[in-house]
Amino acid sequence: MGLQGIKAIFFDLDNTLVDTAAAGRRAIEEVINVLQSEHHCDEEEARMICDKVQAKLLKECHDPSKMCITDLRIQHWEEAIQETKGGIANHHLAAECYFLWKTTRLQHLTLAEETRRMLSDLRKVVRLLLLTNGDTQTQREKIEACACQPYFDAIVVGGEQKEEKPASSIFHHCCELLGVQPEDCVMVGDSLDTDIQGGLNAGLKATIWINKAVTAPKGTFPLPHYIISSVLDLPGLLQNRKDTSLEINKVAGICSV
Template identity: 85%
Template sequence: MALQGTKAVFFDLDNTLIDTAGAGRRAIEEVINVLQSKHHCDEREACMICDKFQAKLLKECYDPSEMCITDLRIQHWEEAIQEVKGGTVNRNLAAECYFLWKTTRLQHLTLSEETRRMLIDLRKVFKLLLLTNGESQTQREKIEACACQPYFDAIVVGGEHQEEKPASSIFHHCCELLGVQPEDCVMVGDSLDTDIQGGLNAGLKATIWVNKATVTQKPTSPVPHYIISSVLDLPGLLSNKGATTLEINKVAGNCNM
């Protein structure tokens, strides 16, 4: 099998090992409830404010030399509230929304017991590295919240380096940290544009796409070597159990961030 000889496994964090999207939804629900119960917003206004915040978050362009991430995200809430409610900027309400959203999201970022056991077992055989894109403070807070540090030989946060995924440089940096070559490593992640494209750019042994929602690949998308529906399917793939199904997925993907 093509994965024989693998020495190291690189994991993405968000929506691969932890359900960041689900935690975010719970955080937004909490903010909507507080805006309605405490600040006299109707449901429509509260939902619109949160929708606008999330849209700003998706388009976020962060320059640490200009302001800290906390101030930037409070600013997102300020703008969202003003765009919906009008009037003067309400810094206090924006800060309340931000810290409630942040705290609630972090509370719901957990490694499942099954994921913990999988990482413990894999680490008996492979070197494990966590490679996550994003602003340093935000990603380090997530890492601390889900308490995943003990399960990895190294942790690399893209925002602390000159380039993030999918740049090959950060993958090669990861290889150097573990003392392995790119052809010894596989990348596991949920993003075709960053995880899979980055692994391909860096010349890794294989890329493994965690496609939880059974998303259909676009013709222009990078093609992963393997597709699994859950990160918990990884041990079976690495040990060649269930390889037939996964190899079929690989071939189908080849027909076609």
């Protein structure tokens, strides 16, 4: 497969192996429907509540020693409902919205059959590791929901470590788990700030950025070694090398930076 010189591939989870964004959108639409049908919100109010929650999630800073992720996220919904509708805080409604959102999102987090086949094929020749940032409870629930555990030699969740991506320490920890050196490893992910920067920080052999547009926007930083439009393009990228090493910015048939 042209994988000589590569001993391990690290994969991100969210929006790399599973479409978390799409699952999240379906979950939000379910909450909007319930707010309208059961809680006397008009569509504008329901969407405003959900928009506020999503904004809070994007800015979320979670310290598990102070509050569990469930309480924090119910608080997001409670604040969003009160900010939109006024009046006293409605903890019961907030909890209902949160658990509906969470349950629906997990139901729609699936590891596609073609992705399963790809991982199975790759694992015959290299070691595979799942490396995901985030709260332990949240990420472990996602991992269980998409049933991806059997496809990896190891799974590392950032919330369980001293540092998350892009810190080099978590990547070096992954290398130690697999008994490989950074220069033997490749990082595949959708985030420039965490996956690509982290792989560069740790001195991995190559970083592969998943970007649906395939071409990099002007001024892209950090600069990944390769760009593919889908994780399913990874085997083709590896197979198309004329030599046995991944060489920066030279991919046959695939636009790179």
